[in-house]
Amino acid sequence: MSEYEYEGDGQDTPVWAVFGDLMAALVGIFVLLLVWTLGLQVELTRSLQDEVALREAEQQRRMELEQALADPLTSNRITLRDGRIGISGQLLFGLNSAALQPEGQALIASLAAPLAHYLSQTDHLLMVSGFTDDLPIHTDNRVFTDNWELSAQRALTVTRALVDAGLSRELVFASAFAEQQPIAPNSDADNRARNRRVEIAPVPRTPRTEQEPAG
Incomplete structure (x- = not known):
């Protein structure tokens, strides 16, 4: 069997395929992180809005008490x-x-x-x-x-x-x-x-x- 034929029978995975799988995994991780970050921002914004609303309501009650x-x-x-x-x-x-x-x-x-x-x-x-x-x-x-x-x-x-x-x-x-x-x-x-x-x-x-x- 010639050296040319031996090399031609190899089943090695092409480098571009491995690189593509790696990039797909990285993109998936990035998307997950992005979704998590956006969800956290939404939750923090909602919590901040709730806290502001509570403080405003308490301030309003105190103003009403002061007026009374x-x-x-x-x-x-x-x-x-x-x-x-x-x-x-x-x-x-x-x-x-x-x-x-x-x-x-x-x-x-x-x-x-x-x-x-x-x-x-x-x-x-x-x-x-x-x-x-x-x-x-x-x-x-x-x-x-x-x-x-x-x-x-x-x-x-x-x-x-x-x-x-x-x-x-x-x-x-x-x-x-x-x-x-x-x-x-x-x-x-x-x-x-x-x-x-x-x-x-x-x-x-x-x-x-x-x-x-x-x-």
Whole structure:
């Protein structure tokens, strides 16, 4: 058998065919990556649009709440920052007392309806927080042993007043911070008066797990 005939009988795959298969595979991978990238971009765009819509809706609700509270805001009986309503302790309570004064009682009652409307549009609860200054309770005070008890009872008093005014008890709870988290240095009487306050703030509702009992 001649050398020419031997070479002619070979069954080797042509190089161009292998190259074509490789290019087809690369094109397929590129198409898959392109489809995945476009899908990811669409999903990110949709998520961004949803987030923007949620933020705009929340901003609208806060603006409506601010409009509903225009009277006490204008008269400086309350403050409203980042959705938190701040009320001076001097307006609500007497010195070392957790009993609402008449003006404070009327103010809390006027807040119940706007807050209930706000909560009806969100999945939030209201946290009523009590704060004091850094001065200890007078030793002759037989009702409260320290600022923790005083701030807790004041928060509970406001919470009950909101419920009595029509707010669902399932939507509000009380918390106490005593002299913690002051909004001004406790360096003089004016700053201490600012720190003696009650704040009402919306907080996200904690999702209930399937195993958690409802009662």
